[in-house]
Amino acid sequence: MGKRAHGQTLGVAVMSAIESEGVVLGGLPEAQLPAAPLRPRRAVVRGAAHRIAGVVFIVCLLVFMIGPIAWLALRAFSGLWQYPQLYPKDWTLSGWRQVFNDPNLRHSMRLSFEFAPIVTAASTVICLPAAYAFSRYRFPGRRFLLISLFATNAFPKIGLYISMAGVFYSLNLMGTFLGVVIVQLIGTVVFMTWIPAAAFSAIPRSLEEAARDVGAGPLRVFFRVTFPLAAPAILVAMILSFLASFDEAQGTFLVGVPNYITMPTEMYTLVLNYPEQVAAVFSILLAIPSVVLMAFARKHVMGGRLAEGFQLR
């Protein structure tokens, strides 16, 4: 269980490491600010103390966040590695070999890479119109619905899944592909609705009106003006949905077992029935999509193009 958590939180940890590093470093010069000109020596001492405290804090933070990942990385390539040893004595790829030779594990990898894109696509198709409606129309119950989307993420999911399982049994969805897709969809709805809705709201209505004015019908306005302008935000939402689906374990386990065991659900078995290295290798594999997609999002999506487009209000 503990190792599964590693895998699931890895992507988030890396991302927040990137974010918080900037924040903490940015905070440093401020710590030096209260240097009172009247008592220079004391101020210098105090400044130095602040600086040391800041460095210690960053180091602790890095150890806390990078530590588990580093351990995981070492573990995946090591042979026997027991408590008093500071680092592994012998190196081996046996963990990797075992993962890629095990048909169960290979199958779970394939399943994961099938479910995540399908769930993301379904979520996009279902939630984008909802996001547009939330952004552009004022209808009764709008606020209630918006908040209730959050509510599905605010309460412990397992409770939700268990009551869903009841419904799924009566609909014969337990153990089916569709059942797994639906249960994974639940976790993506909040991203695919809130983020695009905010993006749609940020697009001045006059841009759409101008397109209507030159002769475009409502659908064409959406696909030629609204969608391209919201595309970066929609891409971010799709990445988050993909990762939410990819990392989803509880609901998939409940609904999919024994027919559909994806990578995160496989972690349950892995921790109990396989050598430690195999679990470490699998954790790393599970983390790869998160890291890659987050890096991609930072590089290509958060950039200036969106902001630049909105210099005109």
Place this chain on the structure above:
Amino acid sequence: MSATDIGLDLQHVSKDLGGRTIVDDLQLDVRTGELTCLLGPSGCGKTTTLRMIGGFLVPDRGRVLISGQDVTTLSPDKRPTAMVFQNYALWPHMTVFKNVAFGLRLRKLPKAEVKERVEGVLDLVGLTHHVHSYPARISGGEQQRVALARALVLEPKVLLLDEPLSNLDAKLRVRVREDIREIQQRIGITTVFVTHDQDEALSISDRIAVMSGGKVEQYADARSLYREPATTFVAGFVGTMNTYEATVVPGGVALAGDLVVPCGDLSATGDGVWEVGVRPEDVRVSLDDAGAAADVLREVPRGHYKELVLRAGPHELRAFVGSDLPPADRVSISFARALLYRDGVLHRSATPVPAHS
């Protein structure tokens, strides 16, 4: 005037928004090729009126006719109007060329013709470089031209401009408004221009509709609007006007405090209390004692003329005089021309009544 001379006709148009009547039984006709300004303070309904012409709002009551054809319920993409938005509303993900070409491409015109027409209209608005730049990379004045080109390229029957100059700096504003007028005259397009700036309205319009409270207060050309404002609202909104309560007496008007000011032309005559309006340039100031006595409070040089702030009895008034008038503390004033209003409406006899008879 035959029906075809009227490019745009608003018949008893009303619109309620949020429980308030924004446009109230509005009547307006614009001749083909004419430039009409909707002028008024914010909240007077001018933009709402424009949006009903463009099809972004549907009137609750009344009809909108373009060249005699009823377009009241047509959506914007189906009516022959083109709008230039206040914020230009250029699509940031398309180049200048693509912004202008968008409407033509929707009409599935051949590529060569699209190119030719886009280049033609960009040439018309004087924007031949930057064709392949993105809107964020060009200046506000250039963005404005692109928005105008985008509207004109479709050869609409009616061009709508929603405060198109309000995002430009003062100098550019004057130049661009002259350009707009020049282009409008050249292609002879029926145009409705919304503004709250009277200077803008007076300098480029054929006719101006001054709006207040969702109604047209007066619809006239710039000269009559200024010389004979039909209501006290128009009198106060367009230009400067000295207004007083007064009665007509032989040879002039009697203001409160028994101040009798000699007056040349009076717009009407009759007993009782009037609201009297006098333009500052109609206040005659002299150094003899032919008229009513007034103290000079302030003298403001205005270039080729000066503005005097005067006090006569309990009243303050403004006068525009030639800069050759020597400075003085005490002057005598008379009115060359005064407009008489009752219940806010101008009273006017067929010919101006000389008060000296």
